[in-house]
Amino acid sequence: MKLHLTEIFYSLQGEAARVGLPTVFIRLSGCPLRCTWCDTPYSFSGGEPWTIDEILAEIARYPTRQVCVTGGEPLAQKACLPLLQALCEAGHEVCLETSGALDIRNVDARVSRIMDLKAPASGESERNLWANLEFLTPRDELKIIIANRSDYDWACQKLQEHQLAARCPVLFSPAQSSQEARQLAEWILADGLPVRFQLQLHKLLWGNMQGK
Template structure:
C-alpha cells in the first residue's frame, strides 16, 4: 500500500548537468515518473507513464544500477542520494517526467536534500502551478520550459491538429516561480518553432519576469528528430530577444556529445 509521500521514481544517479545555465556542474539527479505532455523532441519517453520499477545507481559515477519496485518512499530516495555522496554535489536536480505531478513527494525530497548540502534545481515543464506552490519554498533554482505548441501537445490531445498555446498557463506558473532565488526559462528551438510564438513567449516573460535568464536551446537531433535549427536562425533570435531581456543565452545540450545520462 502506498503511503502519502510515496512516489513513482524512475532513477537516482550522479552525473554532470548537461544543459542550461549550470552545464558542467556536479549534479545528483532524482527523476520522477509520469508526464502529461508529449513534446515532439522528448528524449525520455520512458518517463511518460509511471514506472513499474526504478533504478538506483550503486556507487557514484559507477554506471551500475540496482532495480526496485515502485512506489518507493521519500526516505528511500534520500538514502539512495546519500549513498552517492550527495553532499559532494553542487546541485540536486528534481526532474522527470514532470516532478510537480507528485508535489508532496517533490517538496519533501527537495527539503531533505537541500538540508544535506546541495542546491536544489527543479527542472519542470512549467505548467503545474499548484504543484509548484507545494515545493517552491525548498527550491533554489527553477528551470522551467516555455512550451511552444508547434512542437508540444498534451497527452490528452488528439495526435493531429492544432494545439492550444500554453502561454497563459506558463504565465501563471511564472508568477509563482519568480519567488525562487533564481529563475531560468528555457525555450527549445526546433526548425518548426515559429517566430510569432517565440515572440509571444518573450513578450510575456518581459512583462512578468524580466529578471529571468532565458535560454534558447537548439533541439538535439536524436531519435525522430532529424534536424537542428540553423546557426543563423539562433543568432537572429538571440539578437532580437537580447533587445528585450537582459539575460539571454544560447546553450545546446552537451551530455549527448559524450553519451552521458
C-alpha cells in the same frame, strides 16, 4: 510516503546555470504531456516505489551536493514537494526541471526552478500555465525549446509580451531533431535577444544514452 522513480544517476549537469557541475539526477516517473520532441518517453510510466528516506540514502553515496529532480514531470507526483523540502533540509543544492504546465507556487523557495514554456511545435503550448510566471524569481530559469522559425518568432513575442528576461534568465535551446543549432544562434545574435543560447552538454558528450 513513496514516489515512483524511473532512475537515479550521477552525471554532469547538461543545462542551465549549473551546466558542467557533477550532479545527482532523480528522475521521477509519469508526465501528463506528450511533447513531440521529448527525449525521455521511457519515464512516462512505470518506475519503482521509493520512500524519501531511501532516496536521501541513495544520493548520499555520490560526491556532490548538487541534485536535480527531473522527469517526466516531477510535480505530477504529490510527494515531489516534500521530497524537494527534504533534499534542501539535508543540505543539497537543488534544482527542479518542470514543464510549466503545473503550479509551481508551493515549491520550496530554496529550490531553483528550471521551467519550460512550450512553443507551438511541441504540440503542448496550450498547456502552458501562464500564472506560473508571477512566481518566478531571479534564482529560477525559463527554457524554451525551438523546433523551427515559427517557434522562434513565438518565443520572441512571448519574451517581449511578458517581459520574461526581467523575471529570470531565459534559455533558448534547439530541438535536437529539427532545429539546426547554428541557425538558432544566428537568429539570436541578429535580433540581439537578452537570452542565453543553450546546447545540452550531456548529449554532446554521450548522445541520447539513458542515465546520462
